[in-house]
Amino acid sequence: MSFYTELLISILLLSGGGFVLVGSIGLLRLQDFYSRLHAPTKASTLGLGGILIGSMVYMYHLQGYVSINELLITLFLVITAPVTAHILAKVAMHHRVKLIERTSNQDLVETARKQLPAKVSNSSQESNPKGSNQEM
Amino acid sequence: MLEMTVMIVGVMLCIALVLNLWRLIIGPDIVDRILALDTMYINSIALILLYGIYNQTPLYFEAALLIAMLGFVSSVAFGKYLLRGDIIE
Numbered sequence: 553m554s555f556y557t558e559l560l561i562s563i564l565l566l567s568g569g570g571f572v573l574v575g576s577i578g579l580l581r582l583q584d585f586y587s588r589l590h591a592p593t594k595a596s597t598l599g600l601g602g603i604l605i606g607s608m609v610y611m612y613h614l615q616g617y618v619s620i621n622e623l624l625i626t627l628f629l630v631i632t633a634p635v636t637a638h639i640l641a642k643v644a645m646h647h648r649v650k651l652i653e654r655t656s657n658q659d660l661v662e663t664a665r666k667q668l669p670a671k672v673s674n675s676s677q678e679s680n681p682k683g684s685n686q687e688m
Numbered sequence: 689m690l691e692m693t694v695m696i697v698g699v700m701l702c703i704a705l706v707l708n709l710w711r712l713i714i715g716p717d718i719v720d721r722i723l724a725l726d727t728m729y730i731n732s733i734a735l736i737l738l739y740g741i742y743n744q745t746p747l748y749f750e751a752a753l754l755i756a757m758l759g760f761v762s763s764v765a766f767g768k769y770l771l772r773g774d775i776i777e
Contacts, residue, residue, distance in 0.1 A: 562693040569697035576704035580711050592727035600734050607737045611746050621749035632760040639767035644719045
């Protein structure tokens with residue numbers, strides 16, 4: 553393996569590891585849940601993308617062909633990380649997780665919470681009591 | 689050079705995992721704990737890929753893919769359970 557290939561793989565791995573570390577530090581250090589949600593879902597996905605590309609280059613030099621597995625992992629993570637973040641933000645909104653005081657437009661949270669049972673009751677009547685139970 | 693880099697990145701990932709574990713323990717709300725668990729899944733995928741580079745084998749990609757799928761499904765299941773009180777309605 554030539555020097556420049558090793559250099560390329562090393563740079564990709566190091567930047568990926570740095571982004572993952574920054575995401576975890578942000579998960580530990582930021583102040584409320586909604587800002588903590590930003591750090592891992594963006595930085596860790598980017599860092600894992602760097603490590604995956606580095607691993608892809610390395611395996612190409614080891615085997616001579618690009619295997620489809622790394623591409624599958626990349627595609628899967630890029631698709632699923634925003635979905636998880638969205639569901640967690642929704643759960644936090646409905647569980648009334650505390651915001652920090654300087655969050656702007658805080659009064660809109662209550663409106664956004666109360667809109668859910670109304671929408672559900674339009675589509676089907678059966679799930680309406682569940683929605684109102686959730687509101688509590 | 690590559691072995692040195694793999695060692696350094698492995699140490700960085702292990703520190704990141706310890707920080708996630710710390711947030712998982714102290715997390716003031718249950719949503720923080722789910723988020724920390726999801727981040728731990730992602731970091732362990734990175735650690736497994738790094739172990740594959742260290743051992744010079746493409747054998748561990750299937751394990752990484754499996755952990756990626758299970759992590760997503762379990763996080764969504766936790767979220768749905770907390771949101772609706774039920775996972776499959």
